[in-house]
Amino acid sequence: MKKNWWKILAVVLLVFTVVAGMLSEVPRLAILNETIRNLYFHVPMWFGMILILLVSVVYSIKYLRNPTIKNDVIAYEAAKVGILFGVLGIVTGMEWAKFTWGEYWSNDPKQNASAIGLLIYFAYLVLRSSFNEQQQRARISAVYNIFAFAALIPLLFILPRLTDSLHPGNGGNPGFNSYDLDSRLRMVFYPAVLGWTLLGIWIVNVKSRLELIRQRLYETV
Amino acid sequence: MKLFRILAVCCFILFATAGIQQAQAQVAENTATTVAEPEIEMADTLRQDGKIYVVVVVLLTVLGGMIAYLVTLDRKVTRLEKQMRD
Numbered sequence: 001m002k003k004n005w006w007k008i009l010a011v012v013l014l015v016f017t018v019v020a021g022m023l024s025e026v027p028r029l030a031i032l033n034e035t036i037r038n039l040y041f042h043v044p045m046w047f048g049m050i051l052i053l054l055v056s057v058v059y060s061i062k063y064l065r066n067p068t069i070k071n072d073v074i075a076y077e078a079a080k081v082g083i084l085f086g087v088l089g090i091v092t093g094m095e096w097a098k099f100t101w102g103e104y105w106s107n108d109p110k111q112n113a114s115a116i117g118l119l120i121y122f123a124y125l126v127l128r129s130s131f132n133e134q135q136q137r138a139r140i141s142a143v144y145n146i147f148a149f150a151a152l153i154p155l156l157f158i159l160p161r162l163t164d165s166l167h168p169g170n171g172g173n174p175g176f177n178s179y180d181l182d183s184r185l186r187m188v189f190y191p192a193v194l195g196w197t198l199l200g201i202w203i204v205n206v207k208s209r210l211e212l213i214r215q216r217l218y219e220t221v
Numbered sequence: 222m223k224l225f226r227i228l229a230v231c232c233f234i235l236f237a238t239a240g241i242q243q244a245q246a247q248v249a250e251n252t253a254t255t256v257a258e259p260e261i262e263m264a265d266t267l268r269q270d271g272k273i274y275v276v277v278v279v280l281l282t283v284l285g286g287m288i289a290y291l292v293t294l295d296r297k298v299t300r301l302e303k304q305m306r307d
Contacts, residue, residue: 018280028261209298
């Protein structure tokens with residue numbers, strides 16, 4: 001039980017996110033209205049994705065330094081959960097955009113760049129599934145994973161900032177500037193990011209352990 | 222497993238159609254009662270004595286269900302790990 005304290009923390013934070021996220025006071029902004037509460041559910045998907053993909057890259061580097069099955073399995077499972085978070089992030093973003101920007105997809109730089117980023121990671125899954133030999137698969141996909149992460153960071157955080165974008169934090173968007181500093185939002189937002197990320201890490205934890213058991217079963221049989 | 226999938230698809234279709242019907246009904250209502258409002262509208266009354274708590278309960282149920290599922294998965298894997306060690 002002592003080792004599992006962070007899973008309990010994840011549950012507590014997520015319950016807090018849902019209750020406080022729905023009932024707390026939020027800034028009154030035109031166009032956004034109550035949809036500002038999506039901040040607690042849409043944005044943590046992307047924060048969670050970046051953090052979980054970072055875990056994946058760390059284990060890929062660890063694999064290249066010390067090629068064990070465990071490092072490879074964790075890198076792969078973390079990448080898959082990171083991609084799941086990214087897909088949820090882009091879908092929730094589209095739903096939110098429909099009612100605030102007017103279109104599900106308005107070819108906004110932030111939307112396009114995150115779509116490209118996700119495609120790079122889909123290619124990781126395809127690349128990985130195209131090898132039969134375990135060591136070759138693990139090594140080449142570890143190298144690709146490092147490049148994919150290095151490409152994702154400028155796509156999400158640098159390129160959209162160089163042009164005008166509807167997305168807050170990129171170009172001018174007066175609707176959001178006042179919330180960037182709002183402490184009421186931060187009170188729920190930071191716990192939400194931590195809670196959703198821990199939930200992702202938990203899924204990675206369970207899936208990697210299951211995969212390791214499966215591999216050991218094949219070894220012994 | 223197959224039965225579960227069919228059940229899930231049926232549930233999804235049922236809820237989706239119910240949702241669309243309700244949304245269409247609301248659109249009809251809204252167009253009937255639009256008044257020019259200078260203030261920024263928020264769901265104030267909804268949160269006071271309205272039904273926002275229903276949403277909170279539903280979200281908590283979904284979250285609870287997901288987490289309960291993850292907990293049982295976690296336990297199954299732990300049991301397997303113990304069996305492998307023996």
